[in-house]
Amino acid sequence: TNWSLTYVNYPTRILAKSSKVIPVMIVGMFVQGRYYTKLEYLSAFVLALGIALFTMGDAFDSPRFDIRGLILISIGVFADAMTANFEEARLFRLHQCSQAEVILY
Numbered sequence: 001t002n003w004s005l006t007y008v009n010y011p012t013r014i015l016a017k018s019s020k021v022i023p024v025m026i027v028g029m030f031v032q033g034r035y036y037t038k039l040e041y042l043s044a045f046v047l048a049l050g051i052a053l054f055t056m057g058d059a060f061d062s063p064r065f066d067i068r069g070l071i072l073i074s075i076g077v078f079a080d081a082m083t084a085n086f087e088e089a090r091l092f093r094l095h096q097c098s099q100a101e102v103i104l105y
Contacts, residue, residue, distance in 0.1 A: 004076070007069025012054075016073040019051045023081035031085045 004013055022044045028034040036044075091097045 004069040004072035007066035007072065012069070013073060015051050015054055016070070016077060019047055020077050020080055020084075022048055023077050024084050027078075027081040027085045031082075032089050 025036055025040070025044055029036075087102060091102050
């Protein structure tokens with residue numbers, strides 16, 4: 001996601017990275033078969049709406065806003081979501097590793 005700073009400004013990058021909960025939920029549904037409550041879905045939707053409104057406002061004011069930056073950020077956030085779900089499914093549940101073992105290895 002650092003590469004995306006070439007195309008978008010820093011606040012847009014930070015807000016996109018802070019919305020990582022949405023891709024984690026989506027990937028978790030497909031990878032782990034996990035389901036969430038309606039309130040959790042609503043919270044994720046409100047978060048996404050706020051980020052989208054901020055980003056659209058920034059698109060008109062910032063000369064450094066480019067769709068390539070959003071694509072790069074999206075790829076990075078999706079990779080983070082895959083990593084989080086992989087760690088939970090394979091390391092914590094299957095192999096029953098502790099957090100210290102995951103960090104060290």
